Amino acid sequence: xxxxxxxxxxxxxxxxxxxxxxxxxxxxxxxxVNYIGLYALVALGxxxxxxxxGLTSFGQAAFVGLGAYATAYxxxxxxMSPWGTLIVGMAVTTAISLALGFITLRLSGHFLPLGTIAWxxxxxxxxxxxxxxxxxxxxxxxPSVDLFGLDLGNSRAFFYIIWATLLAAIVTTQNMLDxxxxxxxxxxxxxTMTEAMGINTLRYRMVxxxxxxxFACVSGWLYAHLQRFVNPTPFSLGQGIEYLFMAVLGGAxxxxxxxxGASAVSMLKEYLQDWLPKLLGATGxxxxxVFGLLTIIVLHRARDGVWPILMRVFASTVAQRDAARSVEPxxxxxxxxxxxxxxxxxxxxxxxxxFGGLVANNKMNLTVRAGEVMALIGPNGAGKSTLFNCISGVxxxxxxxxxxxxxxxxxxxxxxxxxxxxxxSFQHVRLNQDMTVLENAxxxxxxxxxxxxxxxxWRLDREEERxxxxxxxxxxxxxxLGEHLFDTCGSLPLGKQRIVEIARALCSDPTLLLLDxxxxxxxxxxxxxxxxxxxxxxxxxxxxxxxxxxxxxxMGLADRVLVMEFGEFLAEGLPREIQTNPKVLEAYxxxxxx
Amino acid sequence: xxxxxxxxxxQDGFTNGAIYALLSLALVLVFAVTRVIFIxxxxxxxxxxxxxxxxVTGQLPPTMWLVVTLGIAVxxxxxxxxxxxxxxxxxxxxxxxxxxxxxxxxxxxxxxxxKELSYPLQVLVALAFVVPLGPQVYRLAxxxxxxxxxxxxxxxxxxxxxxxxxxGLYFFGAEGARIPPFTEGxxxxxxxxxxxxxxxxxxxxxxxxxxxxxxxEHSIYGKALRATAINRTGARLMGISADLAGKLCxxxxxxxxxxxxxxxxxxxxxxxxxxxxxxxxxxxxAIIGGLVSYPLAAAGSILVGLLExxxxxxxxxxxxxxxxxxxxxxxxxxSLTTKHVDDEDEH
Numbered sequence: 001x002x003x004x005x006x007x008x009x010x011x012x013x014x015x016x017x018x019x020x021x022x023x024x025x026x027x028x029x030x031x032x033v034n035y036i037g038l039y040a041l042v043a044l045g046x047x048x049x050x051x052x053x054g055l056t057s058f059g060q061a062a063f064v065g066l067g068a069y070a071t072a073y074x075x076x077x078x079x080m081s082p083w084g085t086l087i088v089g090m091a092v093t094t095a096i097s098l099a100l101g102f103i104t105l106r107l108s109g110h111f112l113p114l115g116t117i118a119w120x121x122x123x124x125x126x127x128x129x130x131x132x133x134x135x136x137x138x139x140x141x142x143p144s145v146d147l148f149g150l151d152l153g154n155s156r157a158f159f160y161i162i163w164a165t166l167l168a169a170i171v172t173t174q175n176m177l178d179x180x181x182x183x184x185x186x187x188x189x190x191x192t193m194t195e196a197m198g199i200n201t202l203r204y205r206m207v208x209x210x211x212x213x214x215f216a217c218v219s220g221w222l223y224a225h226l227q228r229f230v231n232p233t234p235f236s237l238g239q240g241i242e243y244l245f246m247a248v249l250g251g252a253x254x255x256x257x258x259x260x261g262a263s264a265v266s267m268l269k270e271y272l273q274d275w276l277p278k279l280l281g282a283t284g285x286x287x288x289x290v291f292g293l294l295t296i297i298v299l300h301r302a303r304d305g306v307w308p309i310l311m312r313v314f315a316s317t318v319a320q321r322d323a324a325r326s327v328e329p330x331x332x333x334x335x336x337x338x339x340x341x342x343x344x345x346x347x348x349x350x351x352x353x354x355f356g357g358l359v360a361n362n363k364m365n366l367t368v369r370a371g372e373v374m375a376l377i378g379p380n381g382a383g384k385s386t387l388f389n390c391i392s393g394v395x396x397x398x399x400x401x402x403x404x405x406x407x408x409x410x411x412x413x414x415x416x417x418x419x420x421x422x423x424x425s426f427q428h429v430r431l432n433q434d435m436t437v438l439e440n441a442x443x444x445x446x447x448x449x450x451x452x453x454x455x456x457x458w459r460l461d462r463e464e465e466r467x468x469x470x471x472x473x474x475x476x477x478x479x480x481l482g483e484h485l486f487d488t489c490g491s492l493p494l495g496k497q498r499i500v501e502i503a504r505a506l507c508s509d510p511t512l513l514l515l516d517x518x519x520x521x522x523x524x525x526x527x528x529x530x531x532x533x534x535x536x537x538x539x540x541x542x543x544x545x546x547x548x549x550x551x552x553x554x555m556g557l558a559d560r561v562l563v564m565e566f567g568e569f570l571a572e573g574l575p576r577e578i579q580t581n582p583k584v585l586e587a588y589x590x591x592x593x594x
Numbered sequence: 595x596x597x598x599x600x601x602x603x604x605q606d607g608f609t610n611g612a613i614y615a616l617l618s619l620a621l622v623l624v625f626a627v628t629r630v631i632f633i634x635x636x637x638x639x640x641x642x643x644x645x646x647x648x649x650v651t652g653q654l655p656p657t658m659w660l661v662v663t664l665g666i667a668v669x670x671x672x673x674x675x676x677x678x679x680x681x682x683x684x685x686x687x688x689x690x691x692x693x694x695x696x697x698x699x700x701x702x703x704x705x706x707x708x709k710e711l712s713y714p715l716q717v718l719v720a721l722a723f724v725v726p727l728g729p730q731v732y733r734l735a736x737x738x739x740x741x742x743x744x745x746x747x748x749x750x751x752x753x754x755x756x757x758x759x760x761x762g763l764y765f766f767g768a769e770g771a772r773i774p775p776f777t778e779g780x781x782x783x784x785x786x787x788x789x790x791x792x793x794x795x796x797x798x799x800x801x802x803x804x805x806x807x808x809x810x811e812h813s814i815y816g817k818a819l820r821a822t823a824i825n826r827t828g829a830r831l832m833g834i835s836a837d838l839a840g841k842l843c844x845x846x847x848x849x850x851x852x853x854x855x856x857x858x859x860x861x862x863x864x865x866x867x868x869x870x871x872x873x874x875x876x877x878x879x880a881i882i883g884g885l886v887s888y889p890l891a892a893a894g895s896i897l898v899g900l901l902e903x904x905x906x907x908x909x910x911x912x913x914x915x916x917x918x919x920x921x922x923x924x925x926x927x928x929s930l931t932t933k934h935v936d937d938e939d940e941h
Binding site: 050054055056058102103104106107108109110111113114115117118119121122125126129238241244245248280285286287288289291292293295296299300303 | 631735738739742743744745746748749750752753754755756757759760761763764871874877878881885911912914915918919921922925926928929930
């Protein structure tokens with residue numbers, strides 16, 4: 001069976017079966033499947049927002065209402081064409097979602113959901129109380145949609161519009177996620193790393209929220225022209241919560257989970273509303289109780305929803321497809337100018353970092369030159385990683401000056417510093433464990449691409465995408481990970497994950513490379529390969545600053561070594577000078593009493 | 595508006611504001627200790643009010659079967675954990691505490707002449723069958739995912755809200771209810787008439803807030819909760835059980851919620867789904883305090899109460915819109931003054 005059922009064939013079969021429904025099925029089924037399509041479109045937006053972006057919104061029903069009321073009001077009261085009202089609805093939705101995003105998305109993750117609760121409630125009351133919108137009675141007499149002279153007045157014809165829209169949304173969403181901007185979106189939760197790769201996380205969170213709102217708005221427009229009547233009830237906060245249940249139950253991180261969740265919830269609701277009151281012999285919102293319970297059970301037992309579990313059943317097919325993938329050769333990306341060998345790339349001047357009363361770095365000075373490896377060593381807690389964070393802008397210094405390529409950078413954020421040509425790895429690996437090694441490395445090349453999410457949704461980014469992936473594959477091959485390109489990062493041992501971090505940093509074509517304990521967890525031969533790689537990079541004129549505990553590794557590779565202890569400068573010099581420096585020996589081995 | 599109306603509205607605003615203040619304190623407490631944004635807080639208000647309404651008319655508390663069922667569920671879950679950990683000796687206590695006790699309480703309450711009991715005893719009976727739902731909900735819905743992200747906890751929280759509203763309709767029906775005031779009548783101060791119930795509400799809210807402050811300042815459990823709120827890992831290393839802290843603050847939240855319901859039921863009709871909006875207004879107060887500051891949350895809640903009261907006079911159809919729009923300038927201010935947030939950097 002597995003050999004016949006490839007994802008593409010499954011999709012074609014699904015679309016064909018779907019196309020037959022309006023021709024063969026009864027009115028009841030057509031109606032239900034229509035509604036599933038409308039719900040799935042909203043749930044798809046929540047998949048992007050919640051599953052991909054790690055944010056959520058309870059106000060999606062309000063955006064649905066915005067789309068529905070915009071067209072209801074403008075077509076009936078002002079005689080606008082439904083296609084015109086769609087554009088107006090989308091424009092208003094975009095403006096409101098950007099405004100809400102601007103207010104809440106800089107704050108911690110839970111302020112967006114809280115803000116959208118308030119938004120959902122407010123809009124519901126406005127719909128119900130504005131006499132121009134018909135109050136609680138709503139608006140009827142909404143005209144049908146006319147497509148190239150074809151009247152789509154009945155629900156069987158409208159079926160095709162709904163599902164064509166949904167499938168287009170699914171395909172473009174998948175395209176978008178499988179691109180430069182999509183990879184950035186999938187890494188939003190690891191904000192420190194993402195910003196250090198030059199990615200503006202706030203922008204991507206805004207974009208995800210805006211897309212989710214637009215999907216909801218389109219769903220509302222479709223709803224209004226399917227029903228030909230709107231009132232406030234379907235746009236309440238309760239419905240907004242139900243959309244979230246659909247996304248969570250289906251699987252908040254997979255686009256097909258949205259369709260599955262919408263189907264499961266709509267059908268369950270249909271049956272539960274019939275059966276539960278009979279079963280329990282009383283009236284009540286029992287379906288809400290069941291949905292609540294189901295959601296809690298799913299979140300306890302399968303946080304990724306039901307769809308990924310279903311997919312695991314077909315895992316062998318998916319694995320086959322992955323194994324067949326390869327990276328197409330493409331033109332190399334343009335490279336940065338390499339500074340003159342021996343020139344100062346990085347100067348740290350009197351940098352002090354305090355955490356409250358604790359002085360983690362005290363008046364540190366160091367210089368890194370083009371074409372040399374500078375090693376920073378010291379006992380645990382000496383403040384090496386803190387200094388790294390100061391230099392890379394992850395956690396700026398309290399006092400002092402940092403110059404990179406002659407420019408002051410101590411006040412810049414990590415994103416601006418990355419743009420100038422500095423890249424880093426992290427001591428605690430920060431990779432997206434579910435993405436492939438290739439995709440993770442390609443994050444590093446983010447700043448070398450220009451195509452945006454709209455272009456990638458419509459596959460207008462393929463030339464650039466090939467070049468980015470080719471660069472990522474090239475860097476991974478250099479680092480000795482050529483055979484792991486399509487493995488998920490989570491499946492690699494920790495030592496190799498560290499090397500992926502280095503490859504990712506190299507993808508940004510850095511002038512200065514900061515490596516935080518790159519050799520930790522590596523076996524002897526792997527260490528040697530890493531030393532060879534760093535030596536080669538040095539030969540190409542790259543400046544490298546590394547923190548490392550493995551003394552053989554450091555002493556064999558570094559041009560100069562700086563030793564820190566208790567946040568202070570202890571010694572600096574050539575490796576052999578450091579190895580015999582009595583102060584260093586005392587710091588590492590303890591003092592010898594006389 | 596003349597001054598008499600203005601004073602009347604102010605009185606209304608302060609009364610509701612006091613209730614919102616109580617709820618916002620519970621919300622801040624729950625969020626600080628467990629990171630749960632406790633959307634069902636308002637349901638405890640409705641459950642408290644409607645259970646009390648049943649008790650004063652001599653009916654058995656409709657929630658008692660829920661308390662017993664959840665108690666048995668907790669006993670099973672805890673029992674399984676105990677057996678897996680090889681601590682079978684804990685089983686008797688687990689069963690007695692979670693299952694036998696609620697059943698015994700149900701038997702006792704059947705024997706009591708509920709209608710003839712004094713008012714304070716009736717309040718105790720109502721609380722006895724609502725407050726246990728706090729720790730029970732924590733144990734069953736939140737404890738298994740206590741380490742999950744704020745977002746996941748929020749979704750669980752909304753699911754619990756859905757369940758509690760759905761069951762509320764089953765237990766209490768669609769009809770609203772009122773209960774008699776603590777003390778009938780009121781007193782005339784110059785041009786205004788103040789109901790005694792208003793004084794009760796503001797007074798008891800103030801006392802409860804003071805009581806909570808004393809609890810947090812001076813009792814070992816209060817200090818444990820504060821420690822957990824400041825640093826969960828650190829508190830656990832000091833031997834403070836995160837599970838215990840969670841249950842404790844959910845108990846307090848349920849108590850505050852249920853008691854708030856009993857306080858307001860004499861002056862406003864409470865329906866099974868009334869709690870949600872009341873709870874959300876507590877949230878608006880809590881958000882004004884940034885979900886961290888107790889005094890700011892309380893002040894914000896009073897502001898919400900006053901704003902609601904005056905806007906119901908000027909534009910009653912839009913009072914909810916006006917109240918909820920209040921959070922926009924607040925969020926905007928917080929957004930512009932917060933420099934860098936890295937809360938979801940999870941692995």
